[in-house]
Amino acid sequence: MALTTYAANAILNHLDGSAAFAKPTVFVGLLASNPTVAGTQTSELAYAGYARLATTAATWTAAAVGAANSAQQLTFGTKTDAGSVTASYWATFDAATGGNMIEFGALGTPKTINQNDAPFIPAGSFTRTAS
Numbered sequence: 001m002a003l004t005t006y007a008a009n010a011i012l013n014h015l016d017g018s019a020a021f022a023k024p025t026v027f028v029g030l031l032a033s034n035p036t037v038a039g040t041q042t043s044e045l046a047y048a049g050y051a052r053l054a055t056t057a058a059t060w061t062a063a064a065v066g067a068a069n070s071a072q073q074l075t076f077g078t079k080t081d082a083g084s085v086t087a088s089y090w091a092t093f094d095a096a097t098g099g100n101m102i103e104f105g106a107l108g109t110p111k112t113i114n115q116n117d118a119p120f121i122p123a124g125s126f127t128r129t130a131s
Contacts, residue, residue: 048081
């Protein structure tokens with residue numbers, strides 16, 4: 001997992017007191033290719049039925065030893081159009097669309113999503129680290 005420059009700057013500014021960082025609603029998205037620490041990505045999936053998932057505190061385990069896991073299965077919308085797409089990366093954002101990318105990482109195994117598939121990340125297998 002990597003923090004984007006946006007998130008790193010916001011956290012550092014918060015810690016030194018120069019600017020408060022308000023807790024955002026965190027949305028999880030799926031991407032086809034690796035984004036950059038600048039938060040640049042052009043490969044977020046866009047199949048019919050896809051949307052970023054809004055999360056709450058209950059979605060995640062409490063952080064311990066610099067890591068937190070998904071406490072719940074993360075299930076994305078069912079792909080209703082034809083063809084297939086492959087999700088290889090995940091990212092968190094502070095908005096349902098657009099917004100700032102907070103962090104990103106590779107999925108343990110890329111997931112090919114075909115028509116009528118509802119991709120998911122099982123509980124406990126989505127790990128976020130702060131190292």
